[in-house]
Structure formats: structure tokens, C-alpha cells
Amino acid sequence: MSIAPARPMARPFPINGRLALKLFVLAILGVLVAAPLLRILFETLAPDAITAWSDVTHGRLSKNLLWLPLGNTLILGVGVACGCVLIGGFLAWLVVMTDMPFRRTIGLLATLPFMIPSFATALAWGSLFRNSRVGGQTGFLEGLGLTIPDWLAWGMVPTLIVLIAHYYSLAFTVIAAALATVNSDLVEAAQMAGAKRSRILLGIVLPVALPAVVAGASLTFAGAVSNFAAPALLGLPVRMQTMATRLYGLIEVGQTERGYVVAILLILVSALFLWLGNKVISGRRSYATITGKGGRAKRFELRAARLPLLSVAGLICLLTTLVPVAILIASSLAPASSALFSNWTLHYWTGLSDPSIAQGQAGIWSNPFIVSATGLTVGLGITVAVTTTIIGLIVAFVLARDGKGPLAGIINQVSFLPLLVPGIAFGAAYIALFGAPIGPFPALYGTFWLLLIAGTAYLLPFSVQTGRAVIQQVSGDLDESARMTGAGFLRRLTAITVPLASRGLAAGGLIVFVKIMRDLSLVVLLFTPTTPLLSVLAYRYASEGFTQFANAITVVILVISIAATLLANQLQAKSQPWLKS
């Protein structure tokens, strides 16, 4: 028996650096995004929980558990999408295509409502329109002696109005950006063909802007169906349930499996419409127009309609930005919201506990609980901004370097999955996964960590987008030209990459920070007394009737959010091409 000469053996598992990084990223995404969503599904499929499906979909209670809330949710979604596209599209047309005066100002104002959290608008609505139906303080208009009917004070109508006032700026931004690409040549070419104004609008401008209109509609639809704050504040007191509020209620009372089923169905509704919208937009007719010299954009002459249209646009913008903010501020100072502008006091801000006012609640700056909640909320915002930016950058880097193959495909899909998931359903999924100890790890429920990883996962799609933009900006020619000079990797990193990337990353991080600051739907289920967050406190105060405190806290959130947004805009030096004259 002869012994074969020993041959150098290939290492059985060659460690491939790239593959390892991909697997690492996939593992992170798996834990952050996929695991909670799978867990919530499996939780409802467990043998002792599977009946939750039948209870919710066709049991004795199904009408109240699912069908009525689903109906309300769809009405809200469709109504808000229509309203937003009409208002946002109207404003976008005025700002981009016409010769209306003060276009720039209107364009800026129209982007603001999205910065104001929807619960702020809902609280402001309450301060104005509350009537005595559910008891407690009445609003300013009743204080003036008007009688506010129930349908205007509570339920579907005010919820629709508040959500449209909040989301129309999303539709405005999307449609305005699309209209800005409607080269004035396209319109002039139609004019040369002899088409009348109406025909140009219907035959050329609208079809070219159609993908943006569809995108605006599906985004605002998804926003409206997943919104928790507005229906909770304006609908719940009169027992109007949406899927979001129903899900919240079920989990609060311990019927978690049923809650999870509603959460899964809510995810499906929201994702279905986003997917449909996307399908309409992405086709062979993706409209990249060839840019010519353009420049001398001809504007639609409004003639005599200029001022009337300006006042309509101005009114819409004022009613959705300055008015709610002013009401919130006034109402945080007025002892009675029925008399918003009299007897102003700083009690609700700085006052010490006084048994004769608001059951002895101290002003928010004298309440250590609220002060610590402010610290915690800001801390959470900063930490999430940092972690999600880092993870987003790594994901974007992996995708940019090697975006092919099934692994990259999965990474890409999973990292954008949270966009399809309503915040409150995402929160429910996190409770399902981390609410109980997993192996050696303790339960995270009630800790800062749970909020941190949930926030990170929830905002990952935004940070991946930021990361991609930054990498696109930095890699390629700029880096290569530095390499040609002979600069080493570290040198390039410090002299080229970091300076170029830091602004974009900081701006992206600030936007994540703002989203966390004013988020309610994600954290409302994760909230515990050990982890108080400002938005949830505002919601709790409002639902217990302490509107002044709720409004004061909301003003704090607003101030922090607006400051951060302005800073982010400054950093990005965001160009808004449609505002150029």
C-alpha cells in the first residue's frame, strides 16, 4: 500500500471578505427587520393562537374587530389620498407652472405641514372644535357661542381634514418635483400644434405628471391608513375605530394574538396600495425627458385669476401651518380652551403643583417626569440617528460595491421593507419578538434598548437612501482622481470622502432625529413608565383631558423638530428646482 503524496489542501471554507460582510449585513437586517415580522406571523399561527384569525375575520366579534375598522381605514385612506392629490396637485401647479405672485413663499409653506406632527394638528383641531359631547373642556368656537355639531367635532370628518392637512405637503412635494421636469418646450410644442390651454393641460401636462400623481396618492394613502394619532384623538372618544386604533386597543387589553392579526392585515392593506402605486409608475414610459436649454420657462398666465388663486393657496397654507401652531401655543397658555386668548398664564409651562388647577398637575418644566422624558426623547433621537446612519451606510456600501446576486437582492428588499409597514404594526411586531426573554437574553420590553432597535429598524429605509446618495456622490470620479494623484486610502478618506460625505450624512441623520422626535405610532405600544417619551406623554395627557399640558409638550416637540429640520435643510442646501423663476 503506497501513500499518496500529500497535496496541499485547499482550505475547506475560504473566508471571503466580501461574502462575510454581506452575511453580516444580512444577519443585522434579519434581526432588525425580518425577525419581528416573521415572529408576529408565527405568533398568530401557534396552535393555541390560530383561532385569533377566525375570531378576527369571521367570528362573532369580527364586525367590530376587523370589518368596521377596515371600512373606516379604507375611507380614510381613499379620502386622504384624493384630498391630498387635489390640494397638493393644485398648489404644485400654481407654484411650478403659473405666474402667481409669491410662488416661492407658497412653495415653502406648502412643504411645512409635514414637519408638524399629525397629533399636533389633531390637538389644534380639538382646541378649536371640541364640543361637550364627551365631556371635559369645550373648544374655542363653542366658547364663542357657536354650536359645533358632533360630525364636525368628532369622528370621520375631522380625522379626514386633519390627515389631509398633514399629508398634502407630501403630495405637493412629489407632484411639484414632477411638474418641474415638464420642460416648457413640451408645452410650447403642443401650443405650436394648435392645442388649446385645456387640451394642453389634459393631453400633455397631466399625463406627464401622472406617475407623480399616482405616487402622491399611494404614499398619502399608506400614510393615512397607518396613522394612529389623528383617529385616536378625534375618533376614539366617539368609538370610531380604524385598524391602527383597534390594534392598539387589542394589545393594550392583552388580546395580543388578535392584535397581531389586525397588524398583519394592516401591513397587507398598506403594502398592497404602495405596491400597486409602484406598479403603475414603473413601466416602459418612465419619463426621463431630454434637457435642452429650457431655462426660459414660460409660465401659465393666470391673468385676472392671479390674486383670487393666490388667496386660496395662501389660505390653505396658513390654515395648515401657522394656524394650528398658533392655536397650540395659545392653548398651552390659556386656562380654558373655550377662551383661548384670555387669562394667559405660564402655569402649564412652569407652574408648581396647585391642587386647584388641573388636579394638581405641575407645569411641564416643573414636572421631573416630563423633564426626564424630554432628555430621553432627545437622547433616543440622537442615538437612533447615529445607529441607523451607520447601518444605512454599511448597507448602502455593500449594495454599491456588489449589488448583484441573490444575497444583495435580499439585502436590498429587506432594507426597504419597513417602508411598507405601518409604525404601529411595527411596534406590535417588536413586542412580539422582544417582549419575552429569548434564550439567554432578557426581555427588552420597557428598556431603552427596545426603543433604540425598533427606531433604528423602522428608519432604516431612509438611512439606506441617504447612504446611497452619499456613496454615489463620493465614489467614482472624485475618488479616482484623488487616487491618480497618488493619495493613499487614509489620505483620500480624510481629504475627500469624509468632507464630501459628512454634510449629506449629517442632514440624513437630522431627518431621522426629527422623525423619531415626533413619532407616535411606532412608540405608542413600546411605551412604559420607565421609558417616557414626549409624544406618548402628549397623547396620554390629551386623552385624559389635560389639553394644555398636551399642547405645551407638543409645542416643545415642534420647536425641536423645526430647528432640526431647518438645520438639515441648511446642510443639504436643498435645491428646489421648481421654485426657480
Next chain:
Amino acid sequence: MIRIEKLTKTFDTFQAVDHMSFEVPQGAFLVLVGPSGCGKSTMLRMLAGLELPSGGTVQFGDDTVSDGDKGWMIDPAKRNTGLVFQSYALWPHMTVAGNVDWPLKVAGMSKPDRQARVSEVLAMLGIEALAARYPNEISGGQQQRVAIARMIAPRPAILLFDEPLSNLDAKLRVEMRTELLRVHRATGATSVYVTHDQVEAMTMASHVAVLNGGKIEQFGTPEELVRDPATAFVATFVGTPPANLVPVSMLPEQHAKGLRADALAMYRPENITSSAEASANSMAFEFAEASPVAGRTMLTGTQGPLRVTAVVDNAPRLQIGDMVHFGLPETPAAMFAPNGERLS
């Protein structure tokens, strides 16, 4: 026939077109040529009816279509003109056939007529196969053809082109030049063509208007412009290569004799000789570049800001840093005053 008189356009305080007048006969191919900002695009847009003149009139045949003095103009659609945009302005949501068809539909043509006309013009431009495609699915040269097809489909009497070839590569541009002239001839229309490229102007035009600073420097046939430039600007703008202007103060003594001291003397490239050695009648230049042109050599030398180009039979072998000596003809081909006016 197109006749414009004292046409003027002012944007705020900027005078884009300043009292321009000219006239071209039916079937002419008029090229408006000049550097950026000379007013040529504004001129074209006033012809198209997209811009109201601030003063002066535009007449197509016997009809006045724009009157800036009275402040009215006929709608673009009612002038029987077609315009090809620099960006092509193809409607991105319509197919190639749809783009060509839409103006006919607006004009109220019946469906069978439209179908016949669309296939006719698509065939004329050799793009029948693209009929069902969308603009973003075809190449730049093909988009250009679609834009032309769309323009000629309603049979306009006047074809307007706004730098239509500037987005194409060099080879395609030459092909499309021929194609455009073919379309021009086939339709029998009058064309007005705007470009900053004097080669396009000289090769395509029956009439050229050289514009500069909102004014017409010269109006004439390509031959006239080269043979008899009216201003210093025209002399140095047209021709391949353009003529040379040398300040009299820089000329050798014998040449300068008897000439106005502050004037500019024009010498044609083909009349200049070159050698490696200096002579009494030659001017010394730093060699700048050389390129073979149809069996001859185009030589350029510089002396400070002055650039002189000669086309010669036997060029000395030169390298950057060498001196080249240009021998000038005894009398210049033309003389210009310092303000550019023609003297003789």
C-alpha cells in the same frame, strides 16, 4: 416669403433683438448664425409666435403675423409653422407614432387621413420601425428624426429649427444636415434654422444672417459673406478657416505703407505663404498648430493675442516652440476700422 421689419425684443432691460430687418423668398433656407446670446433663438421664437415682439413686424407672405408696435400676434398654431426644439420636446407619454399623430388630431384630421399621413412621414424619415416605441426607448438621432417628422406632418409652410443638431455626435450631425435639406426640398417650405455653428450655416443656407449683440452684422448668401464680409466680426466668424485680421501697426513696414494706422487688414488664409526662414516681407509667429486639409496644410501661428492661419501647399516641418514666417500678399483683401466697420 418671410419679411421682418425693425423687429425688436426687450427682456426687462436687456435688448435681445434690436431693430432687425430682412426678407427671404419662398423656399429659402435661412440660417441665423451667431455666438450665444446674439438673439437668434429669441428671433426664432418670435417667428414661431411664442414670443411677442416689443416692436416691429413679422410678415409671412402678405399676412402680418406679429406686430410689436401694436402689441398683438397671431397664435402660434395659426401661422402654419412647425418648430423643432433643441431638446426635441417629444412628449414622453406618447409613442413615436402618437407624437406625430397628436398635432394632426388637434388639427381635426380624420382618422384614416391621420394614419396615412403618419406612416408617410415616418417612412420619409426612415423610422417606420420605431412607430410603437416611446421616446426614451430610442437613440438621440432617432428622437431627432421623430421631432422632424412631428413638425412636418401637418404640412407647415414654414419650418423652424432651434439648434436641432447640437445634441448629436459629429458624424450623425453631418448625416442629419443632408437629411434636413432633403426634407426642406421635399416639403417645398421656407426654413429658418438657428445655429451657433458657422459650418452648418455655410453648408445648408441659401441665405445667412450673421447676428451679434442683437443686431444683424450681415445678411447674404454664404458666398457673399466669405467673399465680401461687411464687418470685422463676419470676416473672422465665417469661412473654414475664417479670414485673418492683422492690426496695421503690427504689419511689416512695406505692407503698412499708406494704410490707416489704427485699422485692421484682412488676409485670406489661402493667400498667405509660409517658410521656416524670415524674409523682408514676412511676419514671425510662434507655431501653434498644423493640420492636413484636402492635400494642403492648415498652419496657425500666434503672436501675443493675434492668431493667423494660412493654408499652404508645402508646409515646413515644425514643432511647438519653433517660429514660422508667414509671407503676406502685398495688398490686403479688405480693410476694417477699429470699430469693425468695413473701410475698403
